[in-house]
Amino acid sequence: MANVPLTPERLARMQECFERALELEDSALAAYLRDLQTEDADLAMRLRGLLDAHAQTGSGFESPVSLEFPEDEGVDSWIGRTVGVYEITRRIGVGGMGAVYAAARNDDQFRKRVAIKLLRAQTVSESAVRRFRRERQILATLEHPHIAALLDGGVTGDGHPFFAMEYVEGEPLTTYCDTRALSITERLELFRQVCSAVQFAHQSLVVHRDLKPANILVNADGQVKLLDFGIASLLPSALDGAEEETLTRAGARALTPGYASPEQLLGLPIGTRSDVYSLGVVLYELLCGKRPFQSRSGDAVPARPSGAITAERLTQLSERSSDRARMRVAGDLDAIVLKALRTEPERRYGSAEELSADINNHLTGRPVSARPDSMGYRVGKFVRRRRAESVAVALTLVSIVGGSVVAIRQERAANRERVRAEAEGKRAAEVTAFLTTMLGAANPGAFGRDVKVREVLDSASISANALARQPALESEIRMIIGGTYLALGEFPLAEAQYRLAVHAQQRRGSAGGRGEALALSQLSMAKEFQGQFAAADTLLRAADTLFTRHGFVDDEQRISHLDARARILSSIGDTKGAEPIFIEALALQRRQVPANDSSIAASYTNLAVVQSDLGNNRSAETLMVAAVAAARRAYGTSHPHVAAILSPLASIQERAGLPARAESTYRETIAMRRALLGDDHPDLAWTMHNFADFLMTKERYAESVAWSRQVLAMRGKSMKDEHPLIPASMSVLGRSLDGLDSLDAGERWLRESLAIRKSVYPPGHFLIASSEGQVGAHLALRGRYASAESMLLKSEQQLVAARGDGAPIVVDARTRLVKLYQRWGKPDSVRVWQERMARSAKGS
Structure with a gap:
């Protein structure tokens, strides 16, 4: 057969x-x-x-023990015997390859506890003893913080090979994680320690062959120790040719079936990817509480980890719901685990280091190599990782909402344009052909193995130069490239593409009127995201003229344009001018059939924030309650978008003089975001930062310090220094420490916040001016009035130029000047600035 x-x-x-x-x-x-x-x-x-x-x-697997190591420890003759310079004190365990004992040195030099592993005598031939000695020499070089060190080894008088290993007091990896209910993130960090140890061994040409939780202990300090390298095999390049075949064949013997790779089970030659497979099994068990094939029958591949998490597993993973646990694992972690578990070695990760690197990519919100390398996936990861940063740089209103408004509207605009392109037929085919060519260029021969979206876009933007004779097609392609640059945070590059799209539409003459208006709107957004609000306003006014002449495609496009106009006006300080435009947008939105509650929630929120800026805080709160209700109709009671609406509600309740309600809403939002997004998510950090700022204004400085430190604990994890939340939290922390009279510490944080903003933003940016004003206020506390005055005056002038005379941030700057002159004993200057604030409030 x-x-x-x-x-x-x-x-x-x-x-x-x-x-x-x-x-x-x-x-x-x-x-x-x-x-x-x-x-x-x-x-x-x-x-x-x-x-x-x-x-x-008889020795290759976890089989019943032989009489050499009796099952009853009470009659084990090895206890009390001396092996080398070690006296055996008790038995730790028995396995298929032999037994492990606790022992101590008995040569009076020093008392040191060790673990003695005795191998069965009948498994050792003369050639095996020679190989054993060579292995001992190489394994002795494995000095790594996560590998239990080999201390000694030899052969007893009656022929039992033994190893003396570092004694590790700890628990198996899975037991340690489950008994402490460690989160998925904490489990992944521990697993990366394992990968580090395995990678080090591989670089020393050693393959473990028997990776499993029982051989991975975690000590009381949370440090991983990898055991049983004493039975590992050496890679061929570590041996001479005479021994290579024998050792490789022997390497198929020592394994545990549930964790062994397919090539081990078949007795085939093994390499480092065999250990990668075993690591995949361990990772699967860490997440799901069971091995991949433990409860399945005959399937080609194991169930995805996200689908194998049971309700009973939730407590051990510190998750509150099975949906959240599965959502946390679905996607990246599913792909990572299944790639490690590929049957074919060549389709797995090439090394433990690559596996660990992909897990780190997941933890830091970057694309993982195990997922399909599509542009949409990479852009999506980038936007999720930097959403708060992009929005905060762009504008005040949407930064309060958390970015959901722009995301929803841009998605809709893209869908509308796609529908129109499909209707036009020929150009749709041309766009598709260009994009296919653009993405097809992302091949290893052109760019190398790790193709970046930025590289593909750069290449596409050059290729688009050939479309000069087809201005309608060129404009559409430029808009797509510009939108992707915008999502990547490459604002100047997005601006350049949008500007070229405008020029292409202008070459079309009257036929390009509406297209030019749309391109000008997108160019305005690129300026807005760079904080260049005056320039954005000029561009939007030009777009407004063209839309008036040529009309909008539909109400959705009109609503999007109205929102953009109102956002810009609010950003440049014309809050009164923004209000009627937001009202018009909301009215149009409410006439949409069917009703779109997600967009209605965003429109309510925009109008509420403007109402609050105008001092109408009670009506603003009413609008925000309606926004929350609409968001819950759209997404359910608990959802990230609901939390994004609750957050500005808390701020408005604070402004309305309702501190108890505000605090309750802040805490509700924090609890929701923590439950849905995890402990290290930037959106959670934003709410905690706002809450810390609220506590600071209530002079609850110690609490504010504690919350700010929680935010800054994410520094270097989920947020880098250039994330706007890092310097913002440093600012709140510094001012709260000032409130506790910890002036030295306060000044350090305030100056670090200023330094980061200067390194991230262009000169004259309003966030730099704001930080300079905060440092100036600190100097006033120290009595350094002249230096404080210089910084505060400069800050006020730059903020007026950037945000307009009536902006809340300008009011804060002028309030600092009033406080400075009050401390300094200059009543005339106090009166001058108070009168200026009063005139500004009246709009004169």
Whole structure:
């Protein structure tokens, strides 16, 4: 009978059958093999071969112990014996390869606890002893913080090879994580320690061969220690040719079936990717609480980890709901685990280091190599990682909402334009052809293995130069490229593409009127995202003229344009001018059929923030309550977008003089975002920062310091220094420390906040001016009035230029000047600035 090819499905099935067979008594095993023979004769033949090999060696797997190491520790003759310079004190455990004992040195030099591993005498031939000694020499070089060190080794007088290893007081990795209910993030960080140890061994040409939780202990300090490198095999390049074949063949013997790679089960030569497979099994078990094939029958690949998490598992993962746990694992972690578990070694990660790097990519919000390398995926990861930063740089209103408004509107605009392009037929085909060519260029031959979206876009923007004779097509392509640059945070590059799109539409003459208006709107947004509000306003006014002449495609496009106009006006300080435009946008939005509650929630929020800026805080709160209700109709009671609306509600309640309500809403938002997004998400950090700022204004400085420190604990994890929240939280922390009279510490944080903003933003940016004003206020506390005055006057002038005379941030700057002159004893200057504030409030 011809052998059936060993497909991934059959390898997985073979491993499952082999594990099952090892658990059966002789009579049950015979019946099991008869049934399997009837069902699949080829598989039954292969299984018998594996079982025969197992029976012949007796030492390759976790099999019953022999009389050398009796099951009853009370009659174990090894206890009390001396092995080398070590006296055995008790037995730790027994396995298929031998037994492990606790021991201590008995040569009076010093008392040191060690773990002694004794190998069975009958498994060792003369050539094996030579190999054993060479292994000991190489393994002695494995000095790594996460590897239990090999201290000594040799052969006892009666022929038992032994290793003396560092004694590790700890728990198996899975037990340690489950008993402490560690979060998924904490488990991944521990697992990366394991990968670090395995990678180090591989670089020393050592393959572990038996990676499993029992061989990965975690000590009381939370440090991983990898055990049992004493039975590892060496890669061929570590040996001379005479021993290479023997050792490679022997390497197929020491394994634990549930964690062994397919090539180990088949007795094939193994390499470092065999350990990668075993790491994948361990990672699967860390997430799901069971091994990949533990409860399945005959499947080619294991269930995705996100689908294998049960309700009973939630407590051990510190998750509140199965949906959230699955959402946390779905996508990146599913792909990472399944790539490590590929049946074919060449399709797995090339090393433990690559596996660890992909996990780190996931933890830091970057694209993982295991996921399809599509542009949409990479852009999506970038936007999720930097959403708060992009929005905060762009504008005040949407930064309060958390970015949801722009995201929703831009998605809709893109869908509308796509529908129009499809209707036009020919140009749609041309756009598709160009984009296909653009993405097809992202190949290893052109760019190298790790193709970046930025590289593809740069190439596409050059290729678009060839479209000069097709201005309508060029404009559409430029808009797509510009939008992707915008999502990547490459604002100047987005601006350049939008500007070229405008020029292309202008070459079309009257035919390009509406297209030019749309391109000007997008160019305005690129300026807005760079904080250049006056320039953005000029561009939007030009777009407004063209839209008036040529009309809008539909109400959605008109609403989007109105929102943009109102946002810009508010950003330049014309809050009164923004209000009627937001009202018009909301009225149009409410007439939409069917009603779109997500967009209505955003429109309510925009109008509410403007109302609050105008001092109408009670009506603003009413609008925000309506916004929350609309968001909950759209998304349910608990959802990230609902939290994005609750956050500005808290701010408005604070402004309305309702501190108890504000505090309750802040805490509700924090709890919701923590439950939905995890402890290290930037959106959670934004709410905690706002709450810390609220506490600071209430002079609850110690509490404010504590919340600010929680935000800054994410520094270097989920947020880099250039994230706007980092300098903002430093500012609140510094001012709160000032409130506690910790002036030295306060000044350090305020100056660091200023330094970061100067390194991130262009000169004259309003956030730099704001930081300079905060440092000036600090100097006033120290009595350095002249220096404080210089910084505060400069700050006020720059803020007026950037945000307009009536902006709240300008009011804050002038309030600092009043306080400075009050401290300094200059009543005339106090009166001058108070009168200026009064005139500004009246709009004169």
